[in-house]
Amino acid sequence: MIVSLEWLKDYTDIKADPQEFCDRMIMSGSNLETMENVGSDMxxxxxxxxxxxxxxxxxxxxxxxxxxxxxxxxxxxxxxxxxxxxxxxxxxxxxxxxxxxxxxxxxxxxxxxxxxxxxxxxxxxxxxxxxxxxxxxxxxxxxxxxxxxxxxxxxxxxxxxxxxxxxxxKDSVIDFEITPNRPDCLSMVGMAREAAATFGEKVKHPENECKAEEGQASDYVSVEIKSDLCKRYVARIVKDVKVCDSPWWLQRRLIHAGMRPINNIVDVTNFVMLEYGQPIHAFDINSVEGRKIVVDTAEDGEKFTTLDGTERTLDDKMLMIHDAEKSIAVAGVMGGLNSEIENDTQTIIVESANFLGNSVRTTAKRLGLRTEASARYEKGIDPNLCQDAADRVCYLIELIGAGTVVGGRVDVYPTPEEPRTVKGRVSRINKVLGIEISREQMVSYFESLEMNVSGEGDDLYVTPPTVRQDIEMEEDLIEEVARLYGYDKLPVTIPKGNNEASQSYERDVKDLARDTMCALGANEIQTYSFVSPKGVDNIRIDEDSWERAFVKILNPLGEDTSVMRTVLTPAMLEVMGRNYSRNREAVRAFEIGNTFMVNLLDEKELPTESDAMSIGFYGPGEDFFTLKGAVEELLLKLGIRDLEFIPEKEYGTYHPGRCARIATKEMHYGPEGPEEELVELGIMGEVHPDVAEKYGIGTRCYAAELMMGVVTEMANLEKAYSPLPKYPATSRDIALVVDESMAVGDIEKVIASAGGKILKNIKLFDVYRGPQVGENKKSVAFALTYRHDDRTLTDEDVNKVHDKILKTLKEKLDVTLRDI
CATH class of the missing domain: 2.40.50.140 (Nucleic acid-binding proteins)
Structure with a gap:
């Protein structure tokens, strides 16, 4: 809002110099952008x-x-x-x-x-x-x-x-930034109200009492509102109009406010819009067929030429001003060329109306036509301004001798806006602000803003003028007291209360997961939650899978963003494919994000939102086991032990022979006592070649997806103290020739069971396939670590347990020992 300081003095007494004025207004809550002294550089x-x-x-x-x-x-x-x-x-x-x-x-x-x-x-x-x-x-x-x-x-x-x-x-022109909650300040009267309250002065409201000749406006025009997008419509009539240049005082006010003078009638309507914040429009009555104003929406596809000479296509959601036969203005945006005031115009209809801000905003955006009027309607205007603004226009036309005002007005106001009363408490205001001021002082602040105050003792019942749409609750009253008291005068106090702050457990788990994956050389990515439904087709998800229970977007930008994602893997493969197409030799990436699914029990309920984590690898040296190792390291860091990787052959995304479901054991009590139960954490594997090809990945790639909600439940971030070992460890390596179909996890279970308490660690360090082990066979090599907690192990102790492990493997799995 551009404010001329000399113009502002018409509405309140301002004795401060421009710099002091700006400083005080800033401290009372106004946001000042620039100040320019004009006329002093000649x-x-x-x-x-x-x-x-x-x-x-x-x-x-x-x-x-x-x-x-x-x-x-x-x-x-x-x-x-x-x-x-x-x-x-x-x-x-x-x-x-x-x-x-x-x-x-x-x-x-x-x-x-x-x-x-x-x-x-x-x-x-x-x-x-x-x-x-x-x-x-x-x-x-x-x-x-x-x-x-x-x-x-x-x-x-x-x-x-x-x-x-x-x-x-000579003037000081100040540009204030008006926040969306204060549309009343998009006017000189509104800014005068702020200045008067800041400097302890009174507001001098503009004079708008017309002499007016005999006769009634209703004899010249009728008004009908057919849409609830119009709250109020006031029409007044001016006859014997003389269109010419405005007097210099009027032109000067407009020029300093950044507007171009046009002619006396248009200039008066613009002047009053800046004065009250209420847009005004004037029609040549001879162009209004039937002398009737009808406020209604346009016809879909209707063509209409606005005052700027541009023909525009309307739709049936745009509010228009019509006469008995045609459209004559886009409500709240711009008038029509067919009702423009000409130099020979004799009688005009002065329109002062209130249109819903959302409607005006949508219309202006669709037409690509934003005006000073639409900018004010968009933020919301008090309908009670309509009559005062219309009367002020008529008063000024009369003042400058531009026409004769007809008595009365046509005022259609179906549901008048009533002022609201907000309760505040003196004690509460003082407590929140950390000050001690009297009830009388608070009342004076509210009354300086033209608010009525009633009540006794601690209670304040404050009724703001209807232009102050932002005053809705006690906190708003506290803000008014604070800014008029002076933000710079508020004492500095230390907040009371418990200052201990902690992160949620879920956040701790996610942060540790991120740190672990980064330590493993992976980069974090973030992808859109809005995806294409074709993503699950690309990764070959079954038609009846829950992963197709999409939450659909009502107004998507396109098919590629028409549903909320149910899995993260398609986005991960898309990122890997993009990197591969740009000749990235290797990628290690992960993402932690939300997935969304329709509530399958009741689709009317809110969607189910879950946390998930996807991991993707490709490049030299990467295989199923490097991904498995990364997943194991991640879950172990999160305190999840007893991991099992269960072969899965029916999941379409992954290679049938190189896919596993990730699970852990959980103890629970059943009818017969403690029982172990497997809890699934996710799935991993080598991406199926057909899937990789769809994403343009021309090499073997590997992916995993974890259910972070379950992972968080199973995680244990508490660190238990464990003393350093007192006695040395001994290592033994074994290489076994087994069937290709045998899972390494099954071998590890047998080794752990036979090894007993002194077997501290089992590590797979080699997998070999080739002619030396035979067709449909593989060689797997493990490093076994032995240590006793209370003494040093002898070779005899270790050999005894080691031989037992080999014997058990032979008996249970029919493996063949291979020389290393």
């Missing part, structure tokens, strides 16, 4: 009157002007402007003056441009006549009829007077 620019114009003797496009600038003798200035005429009052930059610039399309210079006397094509020129742009005004605020040529003043001014002072150009 030196020796005066008001002059052209008394004579002659042709230049040597240049067809130049003229020689003689001007009265209040000196004994007229000055002579050569100009190429085509809009000069004898008797015109103009800004004159005399020799030695300085103007903001820029000149002749050049970039604006720091410190402006100094003007010196000289000769143009042999004729003396004592300075220059100035345009709006040369005096520092941007093109967007230059009045329509002043875009080309010299600035021609509207009226008479003292000759030789300082130009900036004569036209009251």
């Amino acid at each position: 030196e020796k620019v005066v008001v002059g009157k052209i008394v004579k114009i002659e042709k230049h003797p040597d240049a067809d496009k130049l003229v020689v002007c003689r001007l009265d600038v209040g000196q004994e003798e007229p000055v002579q200035i050569v100009t190429g402007a085509t809009n000069v005429f004898e008797g015109a009052y103009v800004p004159v930059a005399l020799s030695g003056s300085r103007i903001p610039g820029p000149l002749h399309g050049q970039p604006k210079k720091e410190g402006g441009v100094k003007i010196e006397a000289g000769k143009l094509r042999g004729v003396k020129s004592d300075g220059m006549l100035c345009s709006f742009g040369e005096l520092g005004f941007t093109d967007k605020v230059v009045p329509v009829n002043q875009r080309d040529g010299i600035w021609i003043l509207n009226g008479e001014y003292p000759l030789g007077a300082d130009f900036a002072e004569a036209l009251e150009l």
